[in-house]
Amino acid sequence: MHCFVYASQRKPNTYLWLAKRDDFGRIPESLALMLGEMRFALEVELTDERKLPQEDAKAVLEHLLTQGWHLQLPPNETLASANHPAYRSAPTDRSHDS
Template identity: 75%
Template sequence: MHCFVYISLRKAGTYLWLARRDDFSVLPESLALMLGDLRFVLEVELHPERRLPQEDVHIVLEHLVTQGWHLQLPPSETLATANHPAYKNAPHDSQDG
């Protein structure tokens, strides 16, 4: 499946995969508002055997087929990072929980 990847200029590290180039009409309005402006970054051919660094290709393909889009959020912090002394002593945004 041919697909198109965009980066959110509002939400750092957040990518939107689309089944059709520039077809933002498939997005729920709330998602489009959350993502803000998007910049095209990649055109790629996906198939079940392809490996993706941060996403499960089967889930991406399923979302593209069923809803026309897939949202890739930034990778969550690893346990090693969260337990690192420098991280523990750093100030954190109180909204992160």
């Protein structure tokens, strides 16, 4: 699969993989706000056999095929749930924060 990788200008070492070039309308608004301005970094042909330094190519491909995007965070961060489709529709109940 041909895909496009963008670097977040706001969050160092954070990358957004897209199935279509400049298709930022596919990502959740909250994620777009978190990432800020994006800079094009790489265009790549991705297969599930390809070795990636910090990501599982099969997982990246699955996210690209099912939702059109994949979030790659620095190794020390754990927001991997943001790649899950439920992230887009998860309610934000903060009533217990009061």
